[in-house]
Amino acid sequence: xxxxxxxxxxxxxxxxxxxxxxxxxxxxxxxxxxxxxxxxxxxxxxxxxxxxxxxxxxxxxxxxxxxxxxxxxxxxxxxxxxxxxxxxxxxxxxxxxxxxxxxxxxxxxxxxxxxxxxxxxxxxxxxxxxxxxxxxxxxxxxxxxxxxxxxxxxxxxxxxxxxxxxxxxxxxxxxxxxxxxxxxxxxxxxxxxxxxxxxxxxxxxxxxxxxxxxxxxxxxxxxxxxxxxxxxxxxxxxxxxxxxxxxxxxxxxxxxx
Numbered sequence: 108x109x110x111x112x113x114x115x116x117x118x119x120x121x122x123x124x125x126x127x128x129x130x131x132x133x134x135x136x137x138x139x140x141x142x143x144x145x146x147x148x149x150x151x152x153x154x155x156x157x158x159x160x161x162x163x164x165x166x167x168x169x170x171x172x173x174x175x176x177x178x179x180x181x182x183x184x185x186x187x188x189x190x191x192x193x194x195x196x197x198x199x200x201x202x203x204x205x206x207x208x209x210x211x212x213x214x215x216x217x218x219x220x221x222x223x224x225x226x227x228x229x230x231x232x233x234x235x236x237x238x239x240x241x242x243x244x245x246x247x248x249x250x251x252x253x254x255x256x257x258x259x260x261x262x263x264x265x266x267x268x269x270x271x272x273x274x275x276x277x278x279x280x281x282x283x284x285x286x287x288x289x290x291x292x293x294x295x296x297x298x299x300x301x302x303x304x305x306x307x308x309x310x311x312x313x314x315x316x317x318x319x320x321x322x323x324x325x326x327x328x329x330x331x332x333x334x335x336x337x338x339x340x341x342x343x344x345x346x347x348x349x350x351x352x353x354x355x356x357x358x359x360x361x362x363x364x
Contacts, residue, residue: 111148123160137183138171141190154202155183159190159215168198174227176204176245189215189233196221203228207246214251232269250285250350252307254300268354270307272300282358284324285351286317294363296325309347316345324355331355331362 108122111130116122120134123142128134132146135153141160146152149166156171164170171186173179184203187210194200198219203209207228213219214233222240225231229243232251241255244262250269255261259273262280267273271283274290274297283289286304288297299321304314320341324334335355342349355362 129166135171155185156188156202157185158188159192161191162188162194163192164194165196165198165221167196168194168200170194170198170200172199172201174201174204174245176206176227178206179204179227182209184227185210187211188213189217191215192217192219194219195223198223198225200225201227204245220257226263238275252303254303256290265360266354266358269350270300270303272303279363281360281364282354282362284354284362287321287363289363296321296363313345313347316341316348317351320348320351325364331358331364 109127110116111128113130114128114132116128116134117136119136121139123140125143126140127145129146129148131148132150137155138152139157141158143160144158144162146164147166150164150168152170154171182205186200186202201211203211204227211227211229213231216234218236220237220239223237224242226243226245228246231249234252235249236254238257240257241259246264247261248266252270253267254272256273256275256277258275259277265279266282268283268285270285271287277290277294278292279294286299288300290297299318301314320338323337335352338348339352342352
């Protein structure tokens with residue numbers, strides 16, 4: 108380990124092999140940091156926070172602080188961060204609340220840019236990209252490979268599907284289905300994230316099927332349940348559509364349309 112002499116690390120904190128703690132950083136009592144994670148200067152990591160290995164946390168971030176929820180009464184809720192994440196300057200990640208699962212989670216291999224806020228009880232998957240100033244309210248769920256453009260705002264309790272992408276200044280108040288490109292205030296759909304799917308190895312046939320499903324959902328004039336049922340009928344032929352059909356079946360706030 109390498110701990111700068113100006114850093115304050117609680118004696119009960121658990122640090123793995125090869126961890127580096129920068130100048131003036133503060134590591135709290137209930138913090139666990141995995142091997143080879145680098146914590147830059149002026150970072151505060153507190154609360155019941157568990158961070159995996161090979162992460163990079165840049166200066167002036169606040170990680171694991173109590174949730175910004177007036178119902179919070181000091182319960183020992185948690186923040187869990189996986190492996191190989193990059194968290195840039197001035198990010199704020201809060202612990203969960205007992206009104207939900209009690210844990211805020213960030214998966215693996217995520218790229219989190221400056222000034223991003225992840226509120227209590229958010230559940231974020233793997234390989235996501237959050238551009239500068241993306242802001243998640245409480246209880247938001249984000250699927251794998253999602254990309255949020257700069258200044259994207261997400262209303263509490265919404266879901267953001269896998270492989271979707273939002274443009275700059277997008278405001279999400281309803282669920283955004285997987286694979287969809289969306290932008291605006293209020294946000295509107297603008298096709299399929301086909302370029303992202305190509306980069307991730309989706310076949311031409313799968314992308315064509317996803318485009319047809321998009322037209323069923325947004326261009327056919329069908330109601331949401333009718334469109335979901337139509338998409339579900341072709342899931343056996345195109346397994347990539349299963350996550351879209353499941354997402355639509357579970358939508359509680361309605362979807363971006």
